[in-house]
Amino acid sequence: MKRIIAWLGVxxxxxxxxxxxxxxxxxxxxxxxxxxxVGLRTPAxxxxxxxxxxxxxxxxxxx
Numbered sequence: 155m156k157r158i159i160a161w162l163g164v165x166x167x168x169x170x171x172x173x174x175x176x177x178x179x180x181x182x183x184x185x186x187x188x189x190x191x192v193g194l195r196t197p198a199x200x201x202x203x204x205x206x207x208x209x210x211x212x213x214x215x216x217x
Contacts, residue, residue: 160211166204170197 170185177184185197
């Protein structure tokens with residue numbers, strides 16, 4: 155179950171990381187063009203949530 159949660163988190167943040175990288179190359183419109191500077195909070199929040207969910211899913215306790 156933890157692995158499913160981990161990969162769900164990766165699936166949440168990966169599209170935004172790819173979009174950011176491709177936005178620098180002008181292959182796709184940048185996030186600022188789509189959301190505006192103030193609207194960047196929405197994809198940023200979604201990305202941070204995905205990173206946190208992935209961290210919880212990939213966490214393994216040391217024994």
